[in-house]
Amino acid sequence: MPLFWRVCLINGAVFLAGTLALALSPATVSRQPLLSEFVVLLFGLTVIVLVNGALLRSLLRPLDRLTAVTTKIDLRYPGLRLDEAASGPARALVRGFNAMLERLEVERSTSTARALQAQEAERQRIAQELHDEVGQSLTAVLLGLRYVKDMAPERVRAELDGLRDTTRTSLEEVRRISQRLRPGDLTDLGLTSALAGLARDTSARNGPQVRRHLPSVVPELPSESELVIYRVAQEALTNVVRHARATAVDLGLAVSGGALELRVADDGVGIREGAMGAGIQGMLERAQMVGGDLVVRATGRAGPGGGPGGTEVLLRLPLSAPQPASVSS
Ligand SMILES: Nc1ncnc2c1ncn2[C@@H]1O[C@H](COP(=O)(O)OP(=O)(O)OP(=O)(O)O)[C@@H](O)[C@H]1O
Ligand SMILES: [Mg+2]
Structure with missing residues (x-):
C-alpha cells in the first residue's frame, strides 16, 4: 500500500x-x-x-x-x-x-573498467609509437653519427662523441618510458620479474632503496589481476619517489589468509589523512575491478630507514573467487 x-x-x-x-x-x-x-x-x-x-x-x-x-x-x-x-x-x-x-x-x-581499458590501450599505442618511431629514428641517428665520425676531421670528433652519448641516453630514456607504459616484462617474464624490474627502476631514478620481498612462485592469476597488481605497485612506488622523502621502501608480495597481498611501505613523511588524487583513485578503482580491496594509510611509525613515519599501500586480491572485469593488458 x-x-x-x-x-x-x-x-x-x-x-x-x-x-x-x-x-x-x-x-x-x-x-x-x-x-x-x-x-x-x-x-x-x-x-x-x-x-x-x-x-x-x-x-x-x-x-x-x-x-x-x-x-x-x-x-x-x-x-x-x-x-x-x-x-x-x-x-x-x-x-x-x-x-x-x-x-x-x-x-x-563497468564504466571504470571501460575507462581503464581505454587507458591501457592508449598507453600501449604510445609505447608502440615511441618504440617504433622515436626509437628507430634515434637508432638511425646513432648509426649516422658513427659513420660521420669515421670521416670527420679530428677536431670535431670529440663533439660527435658527445652527440652520440646524448643520443644513446635519449634512446635509453625512450625505451624506459616505453617499458613503463607497456609492461612487457609482465607478459614475457611474469609478475615477480616485472615487480623486480619496477623496484630496480625506482632505485635507479635516485629513489629510495627498495627492499624486495617477492616469492619465487606466485599463484596463477588472471592476466587482468596481474596487470592491476603491477599498476598499483607502479603508482605506489611513484608516489614514494614523488611525495614520501623516504630512505627505504619495502615491496612485498605474499599469500595470506586466502588472498594475495601486495604491500608497499615506505619510511617517509606519511600520507595526510584523506589525501586523494587521480593516482590513489586509480589504484582503488583497479582493485575493485578485480574484486580486491586497497587501503592507503599512514603507519605513524618509523620504517626501515628510521624516518619520521611512513605510508603503507596494501592491496588484497582474494584467490578463491577472482572476478576480473575486462581490461586488456
Ligand atoms: N607515499 C606517500 N607519502 C606521503 N604522501 C603521499 C604518498 N603517496 C601519496 N601521498 C599524498 O597523497 C596525495 C595523493 O596521491 P595521488 O597519487 O592520488 O596523487 P598525486 O601523486 O598527487 O598525482 P597523480 O595523479 O599524478 O598520481 C599526494 O599528493 C601526496 O600528498
Ligand atoms: Mg600519484
Whole structure:
C-alpha cells in the first residue's frame, strides 16, 4: 500500500478509536467546561497523540535510516545496503533503493573498467609509437653519427662523441618510458620479474632503496589481476619517489589468509589523512575491478630507514573467487 494511504489509515484508525471512546464512555463536556472535564480531555488528547506518534514512528523510521544512508553513500566504496527485512512497512521503498544502488554500482564499475581499458590501450599505442618511431629514428641517428665520425676531421670528433652519448641516453630514456607504459616484462617474464624490474627502476631514478620481498612462485592469476597488481605497485612506488622523502621502501608480495597481498611501505613523511588524487583513485578503482580491496594509510611509525613515519599501500586480491572485469593488458 502506498505510504500516503498508510498514514491516512493510521490517522483514521486513531481518530475512530478516539471518537468511539468519546461516544461509548459516560464522559460529557458541559457548555462551560469544568476543570475535571479539561483533565479528561487533555488525557484523551495525550493518548491520541502518543498512539498516533508511536504508529507513525514505526512506519517512518526506515525513512530516517534511508536518509542517513544517502548521506554516506560513496560509489567508490560499494556494498552499503539497507536491511530490507527490518524496514517494516517501508520495505518496498528500501528494496527499490537497494536495487538502485546495485544498478549504480554495476554501471560505475563497468564504466571504470571501460575507462581503464581505454587507458591501457592508449598507453600501449604510445609505447608502440615511441618504440617504433622515436626509437628507430634515434637508432638511425646513432648509426649516422658513427659513420660521420669515421670521416670527420679530428677536431670535431670529440663533439660527435658527445652527440652520440646524448643520443644513446635519449634512446635509453625512450625505451624506459616505453617499458613503463607497456609492461612487457609482465607478459614475457611474469609478475615477480616485472615487480623486480619496477623496484630496480625506482632505485635507479635516485629513489629510495627498495627492499624486495617477492616469492619465487606466485599463484596463477588472471592476466587482468596481474596487470592491476603491477599498476598499483607502479603508482605506489611513484608516489614514494614523488611525495614520501623516504630512505627505504619495502615491496612485498605474499599469500595470506586466502588472498594475495601486495604491500608497499615506505619510511617517509606519511600520507595526510584523506589525501586523494587521480593516482590513489586509480589504484582503488583497479582493485575493485578485480574484486580486491586497497587501503592507503599512514603507519605513524618509523620504517626501515628510521624516518619520521611512513605510508603503507596494501592491496588484497582474494584467490578463491577472482572476478576480473575486462581490461586488456
Ligand atoms: N607515499 C606517500 N607519502 C606521503 N604522501 C603521499 C604518498 N603517496 C601519496 N601521498 C599524498 O597523497 C596525495 C595523493 O596521491 P595521488 O597519487 O592520488 O596523487 P598525486 O601523486 O598527487 O598525482 P597523480 O595523479 O599524478 O598520481 C599526494 O599528493 C601526496 O600528498
Ligand atoms: Mg600519484
